[in-house]
Amino acid sequence: MxxxxxxxxxxxxxxxxxxxxxxxxxxxxxxxxxxxxNTTISFSSKSSSKRIYITLFIMVVLLLIAAIVIIILFATGVFSSTDPLQNPTSSPIFNPTLRPPINNIPTLGPPIFSQNQSYSGAFTILYQASNDFDTKNTNNYNRVFNLIQNALDNVFVTSTLRPYAAKATLTDLQNSGNDLQVLFRVNMLGGGNVDQFTVADVIRNNLNQLRTLLNGNAPIDPNSVFVFRQFT
Structure with a gap:
């Protein structure tokens, strides 16, 4: 200057x-x-920074929500960290490698319930013991024997076992303390799904009929009815 x-x-x-x-x-x-x-100062740079911070905050919140949802899904078992195809927990139902040749499939025999069946059973008539039953083939023994035999025949002929031709055969009468024990046997053709419980239920469900056929003075103990199957 x-x-x-x-x-x-x-x-x-x-x-x-x-x-x-x-x-x-x-x-x-x-x-x-x-x-x-008159030119004013611009705040455009500050507004831009504020928008960036808000955007980052929203992204962080969304990531946290997504992480919480994924944790809940894993905890409830919706997602599994293991691959069931690589680590199977059970063998497949159908395995073609174990399928036998069709000519070697064994033929099954008839089901056991399609064969003839035989059952033995017993029940007790309360307070009916007598010296007459200690000696077999006496008149009184035979009279009572035939009376009980006919009552059993009537019960089984009219029961649900009638389609299988169920037949009851009385085998013996024995004193048991003050009571009389009745021993019997039931034979039938086939039998379907019949078992020892079915045969026992026939006796229990027809106790009133048995009492009536035995002149109404035969208090039969329902808890004494017992049946088991005989295999020959």
Whole structure:
């Protein structure tokens, strides 16, 4: 910056003849324009940063929610960390490698319940013991024997076992303390799903009929009915 010096005492005023003055600099920068004075400061950079922080926060929240959902699904067994195809817990139902040749399949015999069946059983008539039953083939023994035999025949002929031609055969009468024990046998053709419990239920379900056929004075103990199957 150059100055032209003049003696102030001689009435001279220094003049600035340079483009490097502050006024010139301000003029070059446009600071002297009225429009530049009214220019406002922009906050666009701060608003952009705020939006970025909000976006990141939302993403973090969504990731946390997704992680919680995945943990719950694993805990409830919806997802499994093991591959069932690589680590099977059980063998497949059908295994073609174990399938036998069709010509070697054995033929099954008839089911056991399609064969003739035989059962032995017993029940007790309370308070009917007598010395007459200690000696077999007496008149009184034979009379009571035939009476009970006919009653059993009537019960089984009219029972649910009738389709199998079930026939009851009285085998013996024995004193048991004060009671009379009745021993019998039941034979039938086939039998389907019949078992010893079915035969015993025929006796229990027809106790009233038995009492009536035995002149109404035969108190039969339902808990004494016992039947078992005989295999020959």
């Amino acid at each position: 150059s100055y032209n010096h003049h003696n102030q005492s001689q009435g001279y005023v220094p003049s600035y003849n340079s483009q490097n003055t502050g006024a010139a600099y301000m003029a070059r920068r446009g600071w002297g324009n009225e429009s530049d004075r």
